[in-house]
Amino acid sequence: MRIIIASVSFPPNISGVAFAAFLLAKYLVTKGHEIVVITPGKTAHNYIKNKNGIIIHRLAAIPNPFRSGFFLPFAPAQEVNKIVNDFKPDLIHIHDPTNVSIALLREARSRDIPILATNHFTIDYVLAYLPKSFHSLSSRVLTAKIAQFYNQCDALICPSKIIADFYKKTGVKKPIVVISNGVDTGRFKPLKGKTSERTVLYLGRIDRDKSLDVLIEAFRKVRTQIDANLILVGSGDYRKKLRQLVIQKKLTKHVRFSGAINHEDPLLVTTIRKASVFAIASTIESQSIATMEAMACGKPIVAARAQALPELVKNNINGYLFSPGNSTQMAQGIIKLLKNRAMRSKMGANSRRLAQKHDLLKSHQTTEKVYKRYGRGGGN
Numbered sequence: 001m002r003i004i005i006a007s008v009s010f011p012p013n014i015s016g017v018a019f020a021a022f023l024l025a026k027y028l029v030t031k032g033h034e035i036v037v038i039t040p041g042k043t044a045h046n047y048i049k050n051k052n053g054i055i056i057h058r059l060a061a062i063p064n065p066f067r068s069g070f071f072l073p074f075a076p077a078q079e080v081n082k083i084v085n086d087f088k089p090d091l092i093h094i095h096d097p098t099n100v101s102i103a104l105l106r107e108a109r110s111r112d113i114p115i116l117a118t119n120h121f122t123i124d125y126v127l128a129y130l131p132k133s134f135h136s137l138s139s140r141v142l143t144a145k146i147a148q149f150y151n152q153c154d155a156l157i158c159p160s161k162i163i164a165d166f167y168k169k170t171g172v173k174k175p176i177v178v179i180s181n182g183v184d185t186g187r188f189k190p191l192k193g194k195t196s197e198r199t200v201l202y203l204g205r206i207d208r209d210k211s212l213d214v215l216i217e218a219f220r221k222v223r224t225q226i227d228a229n230l231i232l233v234g235s236g237d238y239r240k241k242l243r244q245l246v247i248q249k250k251l252t253k254h255v256r257f258s259g260a261i262n263h264e265d266p267l268l269v270t271t272i273r274k275a276s277v278f279a280i281a282s283t284i285e286s287q288s289i290a291t292m293e294a295m296a297c298g299k300p301i302v303a304a305r306a307q308a309l310p311e312l313v314k315n316n317i318n319g320y321l322f323s324p325g326n327s328t329q330m331a332q333g334i335i336k337l338l339k340n341r342a343m344r345s346k347m348g349a350n351s352r353r354l355a356q357k358h359d360l361l362k363s364h365q366t367t368e369k370v371y372k373r374y375g376r377g378g379g380n
Contacts, residue, residue, distance in 0.1 A: 001375050002034045002087060006104055007095035010039035010056070013070060014235065014260045015205065016289045017120045020159075020181045021095050022054075027364040029053040036087050038080065038100055040071040046079050057083055059100065066129060067207070068237050077103040089113060091375035095120060097149045105152055114374040117150055118157040119167065120181075122307055125284040128209035147171035154374050157367070159287035160308035177370055182363030183292040185356050190298030190348070191273035198228040198338055201275035201299075203290040204282070206236035206257075211304070213245060214281040214327050220249045221331035226338050228254070233271060235260040272297045276344060277337045283324045285309050295355035300347035302333040318350035 007021040025035045029052060041047060041058030049056040059079055061071035080103040092108050092115040094101035101117070108115035123142055127135050147170050150156045155175040158164040164176045200222070202215060212232075219230045232242070232255065239257065246255045261268045272278070278294035283306035285291075291301060291312050301319035303309040315321045320333030337344050 001090045001371060001377065002036075003028060003371065003375070004036050004038060004083070004087065004089045004092045004104065005095070006038040006092070006100050008040060008072065008098045008100065009070065009096075010037060011051075011263070014263065016181065016287075017095055019263050019289060020118075020120065023182075023184075023360065024364060024367060025054045026052050027361075028368070031368065034087075036083065036089070038076075038083060038104070040073045040100075042071055069235070072098070073100050076100045077106075080104055081107060084111070084113075090377055091116065091371055093118065093371075094153075097146055102149075105149070109152065114376065115153050116155050116157060116370065116374060117153045118159070119146075119150070119163060120159065120286055122163065122166075122284050122286050124307070125209055128284060143170045150174060155370065157370065160311050162308050162311065163286050179366050179370070180358040180363050181287050181289050181292070182360035183289065183296045183355055183358050184360045185296045185358075188269055188272070188293045188296035188355075190352060197276060197341070198226065199275045200228060200230045200277050200279050200334055200338075201233065201272065201294070202230070202279055203233045203272065203294065204280070204288075206232065206234045206239045206242060208238045208241075209282070209284050210236075210238070211281040211283055211325065212238065212242055214304075214325055214330065215279055216242065216245050216249060216251070216255070217327035218279070218281070218330035218334065219255065220251060221327060222334050222338070223251065223254060225335055228334075228338055230255045231258055231271070231275065232256070233258045233261055233268075268293075269297065272299065275299060277302060277334055279330065279334060280304065280309065281325075281327075281330060282309075283307060288312065292355055292358050295351035298348040298352045300337050300344050300351060302330060302337070304330075312354065314350070314354070318347045318354055 009015045009018040011022050028035050035054050037056045040061035044060050046060050047058050059073040059076050061073045064070040064072050084107045092104050094117050150172045157177050157179050159181045164178045278299045279302045281304050283304050285307045287308045301313045303313045304324045305321040306324045313319045322329035
């Protein structure tokens with residue numbers, strides 16, 4: 001099949017959406033499909049790249065005012081029209097409701113090309129960047145607009161059941177399929193040998209929507225009972241403020257900002273394997289690839305009881321859930337695990353077992369089946 005994949009975030013951007021879209025495209029090429037990816041470039045000009053057999057159209061773009069290092073295409077309609085004309089896709093798969101996807105939706109509907117959408121975000125993610133006084137109205141407007149957008153597609157893919165249920169309740173009438181983003185359980189697997197006894201790991205964006213202030217306060221409370229260290233792996237616009245918070249809490253000697261690690265770098269797996277506990281306070285996760293990677297590496301998880309995280313973290317089985325924003329409960333979960341090696345081992349093994357249900361190959365195979373169901377000539 002000839003497939004267009006569109007995403008506003010794609011490597012070298014480091015984000016869950018970027019990884020998911022790239023790994024899917026990479027798999028599809030190995031299965032003999034022709035893949036074109038449409039994504040922002042970093043200049044005011046359109047250009048084409050080839051990576052691992054994936055043809056990547058980088059569109060003229062401007063810096064994203066909300067996320068440093070990310071870009072937004074401007075006036076993409078003409079270039080999108082040209083790409084569709086030249087490539088003649090059997091299927092279009094969009095990964096966000098941005099202007100490129102809107103242009104592709106218009107092309108798909110005018111040419112009767114099947115189009116699928118994957119939803120990678122929660123409404124709370126958007127609200128995190130708006131004043132609280134606007135949340136109620138913004139939530140209603142955004143939910144209605146996004147549902148309207150997805151209802152123009154042939155089907156919607158969601159990475160977790162809670163997100164699928166949300167869109168069913170809020171007006172999406174088209175078929176909704178739940179397919180995990182998946183995790184490479186062959187690459188992300190437990191380390192044989194000794195790991196750290198007192199290291200808490202966070203892996204992900206360092207942005208305001210990730211509730212990292214809750215994690216820092218929880219870690220301060222952990223430090224009152226046990227000599228532990230916290231490693232923050234990632235980059236983002238909230239990094240400077242978070243460093244200031246670490247200084248304010250007098251945690252400088254015990255909190256390390258390691259920066260972002262390329263998803264294909266072996267150091268990523270090594271870093272996860274060496275940690276004792278993975279902790280995430282975010283309340284906006286539509287799934288959380290980082291959490292699944294930690295689980296696949298056999299790590300117990302301490303996570304907020306919010307959005308899709310409880311689908312991954314089973315309380316008292318492979319970790320502990322805490323009430324959103326409750327740093328005391330978060331600290332208690334971390335302390336229990338740091339103080340009890342046997343519990344860490346047991347819950348880590350359960351994490352590995354649960355992660356195997358989200359095996360990346362299975363997710364990609366399921367997505368390919370959906371493509372064949374909807375795409376032109378997909379049944380051949």
